[in-house]
Amino acid sequence: MSAVLFFIAAAGAITGAVGVVMLRNPFFSVLALVGHLVSLAILFLLLRAEFVAAVQVVVYAGAVMVLYVFVVAYVGGEGEGIGERLRGAQIGAAPGGAALRLGGAVLAGALLIELLIALLGTGLEAVDGYGAPYAPGPHAYGTPGYIGQLLLTRFLLAFEIASFLLLIAAVGAVVLARRRGGLEPEDDRGPITPLDLLPPASTGTMAEGVGRWRR
């Protein structure tokens, strides 16, 4: 049963990854990545990492991917296929780009071969095993209680640093994506006096209700 589930999830993960790399439209790439992440969460469950699987689905496939979908919808990148990339058929493509990209593909193939050789040639017998013994229970390996205890005792410093990192990233994103000055003059109204804060005399009158008066 677990073998069947493994092969289904692994096929889903690899198909999703191929889809991310190959698909022409960035929007479909994002959708393929969502499928990939959910398949990966199943693999995490098979490895008894229940909490990490839940975080993967909720945070990654949920929140982060929504961010991606918004930006793709905002920017709307045009499609480009990987085949014409490798052939360099694009008009106005950078010179030498096709050769570089072909080199990248060759490099990736070499990387895969090297990783698989490292995997097959490893002398670790544990790689061919089913992992450490596991006993189910309320505080067993991989449950939220177990992870929380580790995060708040042994890995407290890493936990706090991660929270600071998130804060810095949030501030940085706001600074990066804010509207730059010079496009819309906003500050040429002079200083605000207390009189500006008073509501105009016609506030709440019938003239305002029928739209006769505008601010």
Place this chain on the structure above:
Amino acid sequence: MTIGWYLAVSAIVFTLGALGVMTRRNPLVVLLCLELMLNGANLALIAFARMWGNGDGQILALIVMTVAACEVTVGLGMIVAIYRRKLPIDVDELRDLQG
């Protein structure tokens, strides 16, 4: 399944991500492929954590997810800023760094 199978899947996913980072030109897709590489590494981390039966690898995977979320936030902010300035959204065209 034995741990080795999971490691093989993680190697394949990592390589596909590296292929995408090196060949695609749209920075959005490059970011997506970076996510693929991080996820391949995460799968290997969790497989090794299962192999040894302690939770350190899972904690490290969670931290990697945090770092990935930060990277996505800043990267997408940069893409939005590039788009606002009407620059081409293409990593081959964006070659100059200028203040």
